Amino acid sequence: MLQFPIYLDHNATTPCDPRVVEAMIPYFTNNFGNAASRNHPFGWQAEEAVDYAREQVAKLIGADSKEIIFTSGATEGDNLAIKGVFEMYASKGNHIITCNIEHKAVLDTCKHIEKEGGEVIYLKVKPNGLVDLAELEAAIKPNTILIALMYANNEIGTVMPMQEISAIAKKHGVLVFSDATQAVGKIPVDVNKDGIDLMAFTAHKMYGPKGVGALYVRRKNPRVKVTAQIDGGGHERGMRSGTLNVPGIVGFGKACEICRNEMEEETKRVVKLRDKLENALLQIEESYLNGDKEYRLPHVTNISFKYVEGEGLMMGFNKNIAVSSGSACTSASLEPSYVLKALGLGDDLAHSSLRFGLGRFTTEEQIDYTIEQVTNTVNKLREMSPLWEMYKEGIDLNTIEWAHH
Amino acid sequence: MAYSEKVIDHYQNPKNVGTLDKSKSNVGTGLVGAPECGDVMRLQIEVDETTGVIKDAKFKTFGCGSAIASSSLATEWLKGKSIDEAITIDNMTIVEELNLPPVKIHCSVLAEDAIKAAINDYRKKNGLEELKFDESVVH
Numbered sequence: 001m002l003q004f005p006i007y008l009d010h011n012a013t014t015p016c017d018p019r020v021v022e023a024m025i026p027y028f029t030n031n032f033g034n035a036a037s038r039n040h041p042f043g044w045q046a047e048e049a050v051d052y053a054r055e056q057v058a059k060l061i062g063a064d065s066k067e068i069i070f071t072s073g074a075t076e077g078d079n080l081a082i083k084g085v086f087e088m089y090a091s092k093g094n095h096i097i098t099c100n101i102e103h104k105a106v107l108d109t110c111k112h113i114e115k116e117g118g119e120v121i122y123l124k125v126k127p128n129g130l131v132d133l134a135e136l137e138a139a140i141k142p143n144t145i146l147i148a149l150m151y152a153n154n155e156i157g158t159v160m161p162m163q164e165i166s167a168i169a170k171k172h173g174v175l176v177f178s179d180a181t182q183a184v185g186k187i188p189v190d191v192n193k194d195g196i197d198l199m200a201f202t203a204h205k206m207y208g209p210k211g212v213g214a215l216y217v218r219r220k221n222p223r224v225k226v227t228a229q230i231d232g233g234g235h236e237r238g239m240r241s242g243t244l245n246v247p248g249i250v251g252f253g254k255a256c257e258i259c260r261n262e263m264e265e266e267t268k269r270v271v272k273l274r275d276k277l278e279n280a281l282l283q284i285e286e287s288y289l290n291g292d293k294e295y296r297l298p299h300v301t302n303i304s305f306k307y308v309e310g311e312g313l314m315m316g317f318n319k320n321i322a323v324s325s326g327s328a329c330t331s332a333s334l335e336p337s338y339v340l341k342a343l344g345l346g347d348d349l350a351h352s353s354l355r356f357g358l359g360r361f362t363t364e365e366q367i368d369y370t371i372e373q374v375t376n377t378v379n380k381l382r383e384m385s386p387l388w389e390m391y392k393e394g395i396d397l398n399t400i401e402w403a404h405h
Numbered sequence: 406m407a408y409s410e411k412v413i414d415h416y417q418n419p420k421n422v423g424t425l426d427k428s429k430s431n432v433g434t435g436l437v438g439a440p441e442c443g444d445v446m447r448l449q450i451e452v453d454e455t456t457g458v459i460k461d462a463k464f465k466t467f468g469c470g471s472a473i474a475s476s477s478l479a480t481e482w483l484k485g486k487s488i489d490e491a492i493t494i495d496n497m498t499i500v501e502e503l504n505l506p507p508v509k510i511h512c513s514v515l516a517e518d519a520i521k522a523a524i525n526d527y528r529k530k531n532g533l534e535e536l537k538f539d540e541s542v543v544h
Contacts, residue, residue, distance in 0.1 A: 309443050311469035315408065315416055327443055327469070336443065347441035384422050384473065386447035386465040387440060402439030403518075 004320045006366045010205075010359035011154050011182060011300060012324060016251065017207040017360070023254040024209065027247035035244045036235060046246045053253025057214055060256040061180075061199065062190035069215045069236045070249055074181040075105040077200025077215040080240065081177045082109045084226025085146050085198065086118055089175075093143030097174075099123040099131050101339045102150050106179050110148070119143075127344045128292035129158035133168060140172045151180035151189065151199075155326065155339040155355055156291030157300030159183065166195025175224060181205055185259035186297050187267070191216055197224050203248065207360060208255030212248035215240075270358050271298040273367050277356060278303070280371040284378055286391070290340055290353060302326075304345070304353040307388040308381045313354060316377030321370055326353040348387075348397075408470055409504035415474035420481050423463040425449040433527025435519040444468035444512065446476050448519035450483055450491070452527055459483050459491060464519075471509040475499050475516035483520065488527070492536070494520055 007015070027049060035050045037043025051065070058065040071077045086096065098110055100122045110120045121139050123131050131149060140147075147169050152159045162178060169176045177198040183189050184199075185206030191199060202213035217239065218224045225239075232241030278301040281287055286306040305313060310327030326337030327350075336350035345353075356370070382388040390397060408416075427434045431452045438444040445468065451461040462480035466473045478499055483491055499505070499513035525535040 307467060309468045309472075311443075312416075312467075312473060315413075315470040347443070351440070351443040384419060384465055385467045386436065386445055387467045389424065389465060397440060400436075402441070402445075403437050 002365055002369055005318075006321045006370065008356045008358060008362065008366075008370060009322045009324050010357035010362075011157070011355065012357070013204050013210065014207045014359055015361065016209055017255060017258055019258060020208055020251045020254045024247040024251040027250050031246075033246070035246055036233065046244075049246060049250050050244055053249045053256075056253035056257045056260075060189075060260045061184060061201075061216060062192050063216050064219060066237075067191075067216055067219050069217055069239050070244060070252075071200070071213045071215055071240060072211055072245070073204070073213040074103075074179060074200045074202040076240075077202070077213050078103070078105040078179050079109050080215050080226055080229050081198040081200055081217075082106065082113065082146065082148055083229055084239070085175060085177065085224075086113050086116070087227035088225050089145045093141075093145045095119045095121070095141050095144040096146045096148060097121050097123065097136065097139050097144060098148040099125055099150075100342045101125050101129060101153055101155075102148070103154055103179055103181070106148055106150070125342055128295075129153055129156050129290075129339075129343055130160060130292060130295060131165070133161070133164055136165065137168045137172075140168070140174060144172070144174050146175050146177055148177045148179070151178045151183035152187070152297050153291070153339060154182050155337060156302045156343070157182070157297035158291045159187065159295045159297060161295070162194040162196060170195060175222075182297060185256065185263070186299060188263070191218070197222070198226070203252035203255055206255050206259050209248050209251045212245050212252045214252070266360060267298045270360075270362065273362055273364060274299055274301055274356075274358050276364070277301060277358070277367050277371060281305075281374060284375055287378075288349065290343060290345065290349075299358040300355065302340075302353055302355045304340075304349040305378045306349060306352055307385045307391055308378055309351050310353055312381055313352075313374075313377055316380065317370075317373040321373060324355045324357075326355070327351045411478075411503050412470055412474040412505070415477040415503070416470040419464075419473060419477040421461075421463050421477065421484075422465060424465065425451050425461065425463050430530050431527070433523040433525070433530065435522025435524075435526060437518045437522055438468070438515050440467065444472050444515055446472065446515050446519045448476060448479060448483075448516070448523050450523045450527060452488065457487050457489075459486050459488070468512065468515075469509075471503065471505055471512040472515060474503050475505075475512045476519065478502060479516040479520055488524055491520060492524060 033042030033046035035046040054065040166176045175197045184201040197218045199216040204210040288304045290302040310325030326340045340350040425432045436447045446466045453460045462483040464476040466476045496513040496517040
């Protein structure tokens, strides 16, 4: 029996895996100690649990446990990495390279850096959502201190060529920071193979709890340091003060362990469902895949259904199916997705997009139902769409003088 | 943000979706909005030439549920009204009827603009001067 609502928005957040919750529970009640309490068993127990989780987290990304700084999530990690490097390496330079489809946590942090006297270049991605490596290299200047590029994009799921990016960075002695929120736990990420110096990620995108994340900070070749952004008791080797969220960290560790053990099998299963969904939806006339088809995450597809508006489309089934849209109407700003626009999509196609994010608990039955519902709603709304009628009459919509509001 | 019952009802069972023959002199067509803005409404009226009463109204809308509902409601209200009565339809009455939240007021404004544009198209076709309207609120 199909149960409603169906959740296909796993890029926004994921449910906690029951095994994660089970691991966390004792740390709310019996083992409630403060990991910084050095003088009694409550503290020792908490510290031990944190150490164990730190190993689990480090292992998933091929790091050493000493290189993991626990944070409240990826937004904090992004802030700490970028602001922390900017301050720590001020004597070396003030120039940062990033790109125009980064998450707002990176873009807005970079804007802050600019206000502080930093210089930031926002590379324009190619129509497939990836950065041009030649452009990246050309953007490096003697005062460049950091390249900040996301591992995988949250809206279209494209995966950046991190190894090539870090090779260029190494050549010029520039540090690499990656917001890997969408990638870690979904695809193999190895900070050494990928040549990453700093990397932010979070538990709630990988079936762990909300409110806990990590920043990886490389300790050798080179040894990287960041200036703390939160001052206090000197936790996390002085880089991030604040009492550790022990239950959250325990859950994060467990989530990482599960991802590491099950990623391969899970990817095989999810990619099959994603492809089934995508292939069926691309059968619909005038529907387009957004972002690179090859270099991308296994569980995401972002499709524009031309001549139908995204929010209107979601309304046809959002009581039963949860997805997200790049349409302006879903946000307060009334601007459609800047990520889709950065790919060169017209506003009309950006307004017509839906993002489907599959996950660990997605079933084939749910996908079949989604295909049926989306197809029916697109057809129904096109019958109602003046643009579809014009398209069918052979009218070029670009020749019409629209009344802009 | 949850939609009001009335918006959902119009979305699920839109009234008067369709196309009137725009070449006829008693049909006025208003096309407002822009694909880039995520809303395009086409609203048409067919006027009984002896009585001056709107005997039919049709719409097609590209947009969110509130835009679809606003135009569906507008066509319902237009039918049976004289042109002079139709001009007085105000976007805020649409907002009230559909319980539109503030972020969706622009949908009602668009519907009001579509009504005015359709009326002016009808007037133009029939050798009447186009009516001037105050600039609608920014949306």
